[in-house]
Amino acid sequence: MSAKYSDLSGYFQHKGRQFADRCTNCGLCLEACPVFPQTRAAKAGPKAAITKVTDLLKGGEASDEAYEVVFSCNRGCGLCAKACPEGLLPYYLGFIPAAARLIEAGMPLPALTYQHLPGHRYNSGRFLSALQMKPAETRWMMRPPGDPQPADVVFFTGCAPLGLPHALLETMDILDRMGIGFAALAGGDLCCGMAATLWGDLYAAQRLGQELVAAIATFRPKKAVFFCSGCYVMCLGTLPRFAAVSFQPYELPQFLLENVDKIPFTKTVDRRVAVHDSCHSARLGAVDAPRRLLQAVPGIKLVEMAHHGADALCCGGYTNSVRPDISEPVRRAPMNEAEAAGAEVLATMCAGCHESFAPLEPGYPFEVRSFVSLLAESVGVHREDRFKRYMRLANLPAIVGQAREYLDGGDYTVDEVERVLPDYLRRFCPGHGLLR
Numbered sequence: 001m002s003a004k005y006s007d008l009s010g011y012f013q014h015k016g017r018q019f020a021d022r023c024t025n026c027g028l029c030l031e032a033c034p035v036f037p038q039t040r041a042a043k044a045g046p047k048a049a050i051t052k053v054t055d056l057l058k059g060g061e062a063s064d065e066a067y068e069v070v071f072s073c074n075r076g077c078g079l080c081a082k083a084c085p086e087g088l089l090p091y092y093l094g095f096i097p098a099a100a101r102l103i104e105a106g107m108p109l110p111a112l113t114y115q116h117l118p119g120h121r122y123n124s125g126r127f128l129s130a131l132q133m134k135p136a137e138t139r140w141m142m143r144p145p146g147d148p149q150p151a152d153v154v155f156f157t158g159c160a161p162l163g164l165p166h167a168l169l170e171t172m173d174i175l176d177r178m179g180i181g182f183a184a185l186a187g188g189d190l191c192c193g194m195a196a197t198l199w200g201d202l203y204a205a206q207r208l209g210q211e212l213v214a215a216i217a218t219f220r221p222k223k224a225v226f227f228c229s230g231c232y233v234m235c236l237g238t239l240p241r242f243a244a245v246s247f248q249p250y251e252l253p254q255f256l257l258e259n260v261d262k263i264p265f266t267k268t269v270d271r272r273v274a275v276h277d278s279c280h281s282a283r284l285g286a287v288d289a290p291r292r293l294l295q296a297v298p299g300i301k302l303v304e305m306a307h308h309g310a311d312a313l314c315c316g317g318y319t320n321s322v323r324p325d326i327s328e329p330v331r332r333a334p335m336n337e338a339e340a341a342g343a344e345v346l347a348t349m350c351a352g353c354h355e356s357f358a359p360l361e362p363g364y365p366f367e368v369r370s371f372v373s374l375l376a377e378s379v380g381v382h383r384e385d386r387f388k389r390y391m392r393l394a395n396l397p398a399i400v401g402q403a404r405e406y407l408d409g410g411d412y413t414v415d416e417v418e419r420v421l422p423d424y425l426r427r428f429c430p431g432h433g434l435l436r
């Protein structure tokens with residue numbers, strides 16, 4: 001990103017115009033898209049639908065077709081970019097500025113977007129962690145420490161991964177056993193701005209990113225380790241344009257690999273494991289670290305899916321978050337490849353991917369586990385994945401019954417959970433025919 005852009009919005013506006021000028025509206029991108037055929041814009045055909053997007057970027061009117069294309073894209077698989085003869089990045093430099101234009105034109109965000117809004121009472125990290133941990137255990141996750149003590153290493157959980165508290169706590173267990181001193185930062189409403197970028201709220205994205213960088217800086221760390229590769233990408237490439245990033249960002253696998261000699265392996269994890277690379281890591285080419293890390297675990301044998309590394313298939317990504325009604329084919333594709341590869345475990349690298357795959361586990365002959373949980377097992381730690389337990393139940397009364405012990409004395413009443421949880425089940429367990 002060039003320093004000539006004064007802010008994130010200006011950058012994407014400029015890129016959007018460039019995209020629209022270079023695009024020939026050939027439609028090959030949407031012909032290659034696995035999501036487009038499920039959208040209402042498919043009736044118009046790929047050429048007409050992409051033309052609505054480029055028209056919008058040239059100052060034309062907001063249209064339902066452009067909305068469908070832009071807010072259905074998973075922002076991750078990139079098959080459109082591979083198909084584009086002009087070498088453009090439709091899903092990123094076309095659809096993000098188009099999303100911003102659609103919001104400016106007054107079109108609503110997809111209904112489930114609130115689950116990703118920092119500060120929203122029912123955002124996913126806040127809400128899902130409250131179903132899995134007692135209030136005393138999650139309190140630190142909801143607000144940054146008032147008096148941060150200097151630490152060379154800050155571990156930032158990210159916002160969405162708060163919905164998988166077992167993996168965050170396992171990470172900290174591992175770091176403790178490695179003898180690495182660190183400060184943990186979660187702070188409920190702290191967010192790198194990646195999610196807001198994906199739905200086109202670029203002013204919010206920049207503000208959130210700047211707030212996060214400032215919060216990390218209060219610890220005066222040399223290194224910041226990110227559980228979520230989206231946060232890592234933002235702190236590495238985007239935010240330095242608009243904020244003073246005074247620490248070295250690390251993806252968690254990369255940090256653990258650099259310190260692998262400190263991991264006290266005590267147990268054999270005798271499984272065939274397929275790594276599912278997150279879209280962010282795949283685009284960065286950061287696909288070796290997770291494999292080298294897991295290969296260091298005694299007993300693990302890696303197998304590869306047909307698409308892996310830089311060619312990894314998307315978990316459903318943004319589409320899965322806001323349009324679960326149409327994301328299932330994309331979501332199942334990597335699961336099917338893991339089965340074909342003979343995996344006993346599909347290792348997820350990203351909280352969003354884990355949330356996409358774990359609810360589908362009952363239909364497959366392998367487990368879905370965070371890569372962190374495999375490492376944790378190898379050092380003798382186990383924390384239950386309660387998110388997966390609930391999603392396997394896929395039943396509102398059963399989940400609420402099991403979550404009651406965590407809700408007591410917390411932020412949400414049982415009535416509230418019964419009202420909000422169906423939206424989450426709609427997102428994670430589409431097609432289960434459950435709910436109210």
Ligand code: SF4
Nearest residue numbers: 033073074078080091
């Ligand atoms: S990144 Fe989006 S537009 Fe591109 S192929 Fe994937 S879902 Fe379709």
Ligand code: SF4
Nearest residue numbers: 023024026027029084
């Ligand atoms: S394939 Fe490329 S040039 Fe063709 S419509 Fe899509 S973005 Fe435009």
